[in-house]
Amino acid sequence: MHTPPGNLARTRFEAEAHTYYDTKRNDALNLDLGHTDGYYHHHFAVGDFDRSILTFTGRARQQAIATELHRMETRQVDVIVDALTPLDSRARVLDAGSGRGGTALLLHHAFGCHVDGVNFSTYQNTFARLQADKHGCADTVRFHDRNMVDTGFADASFDAVVTNESTMYVDLHEAFTEFARVLKPGGRYTLTTWCRNEAIAPHSREAEAIDRHYRCHTHRRAGYLRALLDAGLIPYQVDDLTSRAIPYWELRHESELASGIETAYLTGYQSGRVNYIRITSRKAEL
Numbered sequence: 001m002h003t004p005p006g007n008l009a010r011t012r013f014e015a016e017a018h019t020y021y022d023t024k025r026n027d028a029l030n031l032d033l034g035h036t037d038g039y040y041h042h043h044f045a046v047g048d049f050d051r052s053i054l055t056f057t058g059r060a061r062q063q064a065i066a067t068e069l070h071r072m073e074t075r076q077v078d079v080i081v082d083a084l085t086p087l088d089s090r091a092r093v094l095d096a097g098s099g100r101g102g103t104a105l106l107l108h109h110a111f112g113c114h115v116d117g118v119n120f121s122t123y124q125n126t127f128a129r130l131q132a133d134k135h136g137c138a139d140t141v142r143f144h145d146r147n148m149v150d151t152g153f154a155d156a157s158f159d160a161v162v163t164n165e166s167t168m169y170v171d172l173h174e175a176f177t178e179f180a181r182v183l184k185p186g187g188r189y190t191l192t193t194w195c196r197n198e199a200i201a202p203h204s205r206e207a208e209a210i211d212r213h214y215r216c217h218t219h220r221r222a223g224y225l226r227a228l229l230d231a232g233l234i235p236y237q238v239d240d241l242t243s244r245a246i247p248y249w250e251l252r253h254e255s256e257l258a259s260g261i262e263t264a265y266l267t268g269y270q271s272g273r274v275n276y277i278r279i280t281s282r283k284a285e286l
Contacts, residue, residue: 043099043165043192044265045072045248046079046241046276054254065255072248076192077106080162083190083237083280087111091159094118094182096148096175097166101128101141107162108141116158117143118151149174153182161189168193168216172227180231183283189233190280192241194265195221197275206268213261221275233281242269245276 049072053064080103087093089112095104098117101124108115119125125143132138146152148163149170161179179189196207198220207218228235246269253262268274 043073043076043103044245045069045076046244047072047075048247049251062256065251066257069248069252069255072251074102074106077103077110077164079192079239079241079278080164080190081107081110083278084111084160084162084188087113087160089113092116092157094151094153094158094161094179096151096161096163096179097169098124098128098143099164099166100124101131101143103162103164104128104141104143105131105135105137108137109135113140113159115141116153117141118146118148119143120145120147149178151178151182155181156184156187158182159184159187161187163189163191163193165193167191167224168211168214168218172219172223173230176227176231176233180233180283183233185283185286187283188280189228189283190278191224192276192278193219193224194245194268194274194276195219195224197221197272200271201273204268204273206264206271206274209264210261210268210274213259213264218274221277224277224279228279228281233283235279235281237278237280239278240275241278242272242275245269 049068053061053068056064084093084107091111091113093107093113093115095107095115095117098104098119099121101117104115104117107113117125117128119128122145125145128143129138132141132143144151148166161183163175167175176189183189194210196204196218204218210216211218225235225238246266249262249265249269252258253266265274269276
């Protein structure tokens with residue numbers, strides 16, 4: 001098992017997550033698939049796809065599927081952009097669990113704001129820095145080798161915090177307390193995530209399969225709201241995006257890159273046992 005620099009991974013669970021992401025080397029594959037816009041992601045997507053591509057055959061079909069998946073993954077960041085609009089270009093945003101940098105770069109592209117990404121994967125941060133340099137924004141979009149629950153930033157230093165499908169790797173109370181600490185009064189926190197819908201199924205075989213595959217922990221839907229309130233973050237917009245998340249997995253199931261986890265997401269979302277949600281909250285004013 002790889003060990004992150006310093007004491008960034010404090011538990012076996014965090015060390016396993018670090019190993020999973022720090023040893024993934026699929027950039028050459030992504031480049032071969034024609035991801036020419038330079039935005040790379042570790043998240044999934046919402047919205048429909050161009051279903052005409054399923055009529056294609058052979059190599060053209062797989063190329064079209066890969067290109068469409070990438071387009072959908074890039075557009076997924078729109079759900080965060082929409083939640084944060086309007087955001088001043090002078091704002092400072094924390095992307096907690098920033099992966100390979102796609103979300104941070106797209107937030108900067110949308111608002112012109114400063115973005116700090118934190119992630120304990122040295123490999124992913126190195127890749128993200130190269131992308132920031134390529135896009136000419138390395139001075140305003142920076143990536144730090146840090147644990148997202150212990151960021152090291154000063155109190156009240158950010159106007160907004162985002163997590164894009166990264167909260168399944170943390171204790172919610174610990175993470176949200178840290179986000180509340182670094183947010184300015186009135187600052188906003190927006191998250192997107194999949195979660196267990198305990199109202200339908202306290203235990204979900206689909207969530208268990210997802211957790212094994214990604215070495216993560218799928219939290220309960222109600223757990224997000226409770227942890228936010230306990231941390232002093234007041235939810236004011238909760239969106240169930242589950243139905244909009246299904247097409248992505250339908251298309252990925254057709255891809256030569258399918259990993260086998262597609263069925264778990266499809267049956268989880270279709271049955272309602274697993275949900276895909278966006279929550280936006282605000283830190284109370286002083």
